[in-house]
Each structure stands twice: as structure tokens, then as C-alpha cells.
Amino acid sequence: xxxxxxxxxxxxxxxxxxxxxxxxxxxxxxxxxxxxxxxxxxxxxxxxxxxxxxxxxxxxxxxxxxxxxxxxxxxxxxxxxxxxxxxxxxxxxxxxxxxxxxxxxxxxxxxxxxxxxxxxxxxxxxxxxxxxxxxxxxxxxxxxxxxxxxxxxxxxxxxxxxxxxxxxxxxxxxxxxxxxxxxxxxxxxxxxxxxxxxxxxxxxxxxxxxxxxxxxxxxxxxxxxxxxxxxxxxxxxxxxxxxxxxxxx
Numbered sequence: 128x129x130x131x132x133x134x135x136x137x138x139x140x141x142x143x144x145x146x147x148x149x150x151x152x153x154x155x156x157x158x159x160x161x162x163x164x165x166x167x168x169x170x171x172x173x174x175x176x177x178x179x180x181x182x183x184x185x186x187x188x189x190x191x192x193x194x195x196x197x198x199x200x201x202x203x204x205x206x207x208x209x210x211x212x213x214x215x216x217x218x219x220x221x222x223x224x225x226x227x228x229x230x231x232x233x234x235x236x237x238x239x240x241x242x243x244x245x246x247x248x249x250x251x252x253x254x255x256x257x258x259x260x261x262x263x264x265x266x267x268x269x270x271x272x273x274x275x276x277x278x279x280x281x282x283x284x285x286x287x288x289x290x291x292x293x294x295x296x297x298x299x300x301x302x303x304x305x306x307x308x309x310x311x312x313x314x315x316x317x318x319x320x321x322x323x324x325x326x327x328x329x330x331x332x333x334x335x336x337x338x339x340x341x342x343x344x345x346x347x348x349x350x351x352x353x354x355x356x357x358x359x360x361x362x363x364x365x366x367x368x369x370x371x372x373x374x375x376x
Contacts, residue, residue: 137163138170143205158303161284162311168274169319174203175269179260193256196269197249211358212248213241218355219348229291232355248362255369262376271327272369274316275334279364280357281312282338283345290351297354326375333371337364 137160139146178199182192201209218232220240231238259265285308289301313335320331341360345352352360 133159134163134166136160138167141167141204141207142171143203157299158305158308160300161281161304162308164277164281164284165274165312165316168272168277169270171200171203171273172270175200175273176267179266179269189260190257192260193253196256197253200252200273201249208358208361209245209248211355212362213237213245214355215359216244217241225290225349228349229353232353233291248366251366252369255366255373258373259369262373265376267323268327268369268372271320271323271330272365272372274319275330275368276361276365278312278316278331278334279338279341279368280360281309282335283341283352283360284357285309286339286342287345287356288351289353290345290349290356291353297352297357300357301352326372329375330368330372334364334368337367 135146138144140160141164175196179192179196182195187195214232214234214237217234217238217240218228221228221231221238223231256269259268281304284297284301285304285306287301289298291298313331316334317328317331321328338360341363345356345360349356
């Protein structure tokens with residue numbers, strides 16, 4: 128029952144679905160939430176797959192289907208991770224000190240790098256989904272790639288320190304996440320991915336690799352992560368695993 132309650136909390140936190148968060152959660156409870164990130168990804172993926180299936184009944188032009196699916200994904204996640212990606216790019220590409228980069232990322236105003244990052248992210252996702260839909264019988268990957276992206280985020284949450292001295296969104300998740308968190312998240316993702324074939328199994332392993340690469344990148348650039356960097360991890364990992372799947376196929 129406690130697991131279900133925490134899953135509902137993180138599902139409401141990471142999507143537009145009408146589930147409220149529980150303010151009575153203890154700090155250590157937040158360390159368990161990253162274990163459920165891929166499960167949230169599977170729920171998002173299920174909605175994407177059903178949306179794609181529903182579109183077929185209306186027979187829209189093939190060229191706009193990936194645009195509609197990407198739009199639906201942005202709405203479903205409230206653009207939550209896109210905001211993190213934009214703030215991250217504004218900070219990291221500013222060529223300032225670490226303290227100044229963190230201050231830029233906290234600024235609610237969007238800079239040029241952030242806007243460009245959102246545009247390029249959406250364009251790439253539309254292009255990758257368009258290529259995916261051109262391969263008959265592979266639309267099922269819509270169900271899996273959000274979980275792959277969030278598995279990478281679990282890796283980053285587990286192995287990075289929190290970079291902002293004053294605290295902020297995601298601090299308790301980063302500080303209290305442990306090896307058990309990653310073990311559960313990776314086990315669920317890898318087993319479910321393996322059910323769909325060798326290529327999807329390999330992609331789940333690749334998602335772990337992407338996560339470890341970003342651990343190195345974030346530690347070198349900011350000596351840790353913030354909530355924005357976790358969002359950026361999700362977006363970048365979704366793109367990387369989608370591209371990797373298409374290359375395998």
C-alpha cells in the first residue's frame with residue numbers, strides 16, 4: 128500500500144494526471160521515488176501508444192502524426208522536463224562560474240540557449256518518431272522509450288550529489304537515493320524491455336550507459352545535479368535511446 132501511495136505521488140508530480148503529492152512524506156521517502164521513475168515512464172508510454180492508436184481511426188496525414196504525438200507528450204508531462212532542459216542549457220552554456228550558472232538556472236526567465244534547446248529537442252523528437260512510424264510494427268517503442276529516459280534519470284539521481292547549497296527541488300531524492308533504488312528501476316525496465324525483443328533489451332542497457340555518461344558530464348560541469356539537470360537528463364536520454372533503437376533497427 129505504501130509503495131502504491133508513493134507511486135501515485137510521483138505520477139502526479141511528473142505528469143498532468145490529477146494526483147496530488149503527499150506533504151507528509153519523510154525525506155527518506157523521497158529517496159525511494161527515483162526507483163519509480165521508469166514505471167511512470169511506462170504509464171506515459173502507454174498513454175502515447177493509445178493516443179497513436181486512436182489517431183489511426185481518424186486517418187490523419189502521416190506527416191502530422193509524430194507532431195501530434197510529441198505535442199501530446201509535452202501536454203502529458205506539463206513540459207516539466209523541457210523546462211529543466213532549457214534552464215540547464217541557459218546555465219551550462221553561459222561560460223560563468225558554478226555559482227553564477229546555478230543562479231541563471233534558478234532564474235524563471237528563459238534565455239536564448241534555453242529557447243533553442245526546447246526547439247531543437249522537439250524537432251529531433253518529431254523527426255525520430257516520424258522515422259519510427261515509417262517502420263511498420265515498431266510503434267510499440269512508444270511504450271518503452273519514456274521508461275528508458277527515466278531510467279537514465281534514476282542513474283543520475285543515484286550517483287550524483289546535489290549541487291545547489293541552498294537546496295531545492297529534488298534535493299531529498301538525490302541525497303537519499305541508493306543502490307537499491309537503481310536496482311529496482313533497472314530490473315523493472317530491463318525485464319519489461321526484454322519481453323519485446325533483443326533490440327529493446329539492448330536499448331534498456333544503453334539507457335543505463337547514457338545515465339552513467341551524464342553522471343560524469345554533470346559532475347564535471349556543476350559538481351552535481353539539480354532538479355533542472357534531472358529534467359534535462361530525461362529529455363536527452365529519451366532522444367538518445369530513440370535514436371539508438373532506430374540505428375539498431
